[in-house]
Amino acid sequence: MRRFLLAVVATLILGDVAALAAVQPNDPAWHEQWAQRQIRLPDAWEITTGDPGIVIALIDTGVNPIPDLEGALVPGWDFVENDAEPQDTQSHGTRVASVIAARGNNGIGMAGHCWRCSIMPVRVSAGGAVSADRLAAGIRFAVQRGARIINVSLTRPGLPDAVEEQAIRYAIDSGVLVVASAGNAGTEAPQYPAAYPGVLSVGGTDDSDTLYFWSSRGPWVGLTAPGCHMVLDATIPPGTICGTSFTPAAVSGVAGLILSRNPSLTSYQVAGALAATARPVPGVAWGRLDAYAAFQWLGLVPAVPSAPAQTSAPAAPAARTVSAPGQRFSRQTRFETGTFKKAFRSTFRVGRGRFETQLVTPRARECSLSLRTPQELILALPAVKNILSLSVQVAAGRYTLDIRCEGAGARNRQFSLGVIANFPRGAP
Known part of the structure; x- marks a missing residue:
């Protein structure tokens, strides 16, 4: 569960x-x-x-x-x-x-x-x-x-x-x-x-x-x-x-x-x-x-001579970025924990930007972590100690993480999964 x-x-x-x-x-x-x-x-x-x-x-x-x-x-x-x-x-x-x-x-x-x-x-x-x-x-x-x-x-x-x-x-x-x-x-x-x-x-x-x-x-x-x-x-x-x-x-x-x-x-x-x-x-x-x-x-930054004052035209006002109603995104962390036997999936809707995830589980080298996008399947690098991780730039859309492990037998395997991405503001 x-x-x-x-x-x-x-x-x-x-x-x-x-x-x-x-x-x-x-x-x-x-x-x-x-x-x-x-x-x-x-x-x-x-x-x-x-x-x-x-x-x-x-x-x-x-x-x-x-x-x-x-x-x-x-x-x-x-x-x-x-x-x-x-x-x-x-x-x-x-x-x-x-x-x-x-x-x-x-x-x-x-x-x-x-x-x-x-x-x-x-x-x-x-x-x-x-x-x-x-x-x-x-x-x-x-x-x-x-x-x-x-x-x-x-x-x-x-x-x-x-x-x-x-x-x-x-x-x-x-x-x-x-x-x-x-x-x-x-x-x-x-x-x-x-x-x-x-x-x-x-x-x-x-x-x-x-x-x-x-x-x-x-x-x-x-x-x-x-x-x-x-x-x-x-x-x-x-x-x-x-x-x-x-x-x-x-x-x-x-x-x-x-x-x-x-x-x-x-x-x-x-x-x-x-x-x-x-x-x-x-x-x-x-x-x-x-x-x-x-x-x-430590005083290791060289001194930069001051530039002479210059007269310049006023800067143009910065352009405003307007988000569509209900589609504003913010950088958030989603966190899951629990147990599984050999595999589970989690699906996320995210905005454009870097999608980063880490799976922590015992014997992580027995497991694989992949992210399915509309165009491709991205595989995480082999585990380091107890962590499998993946970081990739994505377009806005729905993405599915797929976790599969070998060698666990009938025993439940504990896990913690963290995802950092641009999620819709106010989404559960």
Whole structure:
């Protein structure tokens, strides 16, 4: 039995989340990358697009060389197979790397956050699960090999681990900024290593700066970043996927840009700037990442000479947008939760704009999520941990989400489904 819980009006803005900024890269997927515009990254790119001397260690499932990461990778290590080839057999690490450092303005793929930063792949997991001992070894390796930033997009619940915590403290005491995923638990239960003191823990927010229902939260979560990002790996073209695996990548990329502009800054100064300039978000300590505000706070924005005063004709009055009666739309979140066995469908009437959905369910890799439009069937990318997600621009009309799972047998499967779209105002 499924239950419809609520529909929350999130914002009354239709269209892009931000006005066009100065830097607009020529990557084919850029027009769909709302997350970077949300944090004012194009304004920061006017100042710097990174420096290869800033090394961001990615403690994850490894990274595979792909064209959009050409020149980004520096030597790392594989703690799973104990060799110097940290290949990614699961795709998770490669996707996180693309969010951090996919080469922007190169005419292919997508734009990462720090186009010219370097990535040090440190493989500590084959399939997403990782032991505290192996994670600690990866962190120590990264510190000793000169990483300025360590990104950990792997999480585990439970209690602190002494070996893991000591490695985190070693990194912080060595002047390395540690950024970690807050997790997709949707609760205040601490996730590690994000919950250790000194770590920048990062949750996920939507385009109205509201925590996604699946994002971990609480006073131990410091920052948020947009929770859905364009990703890329060797097996898929650019596509949007959601989860807190990718939110620390955004913070790490912005930190990389800051250090590229002024490498003499300490990790404490960078973390302090990101915290001080975050847009407030209820449910976390500081708020949502704002890249350009952090640059301003640190005095990294070049002074612009004042232009001489000019006499110009008065501006023409702005044109009014008139909506047909009963057809005004607003950005809303619809949320369902309940149980199902193997499949269910939900149909929605929406206005033109971005249609975004996330399904949270146990063993999400056994499931598929698709959106049927009048012209085509759009399939979601494979699940990340417990989340299946999809984001696509749609015309006004009715759309059906189709969820199907294998391997559940006769047992009921719990689920939560969130949809963010331009729904008719006042609709139930």
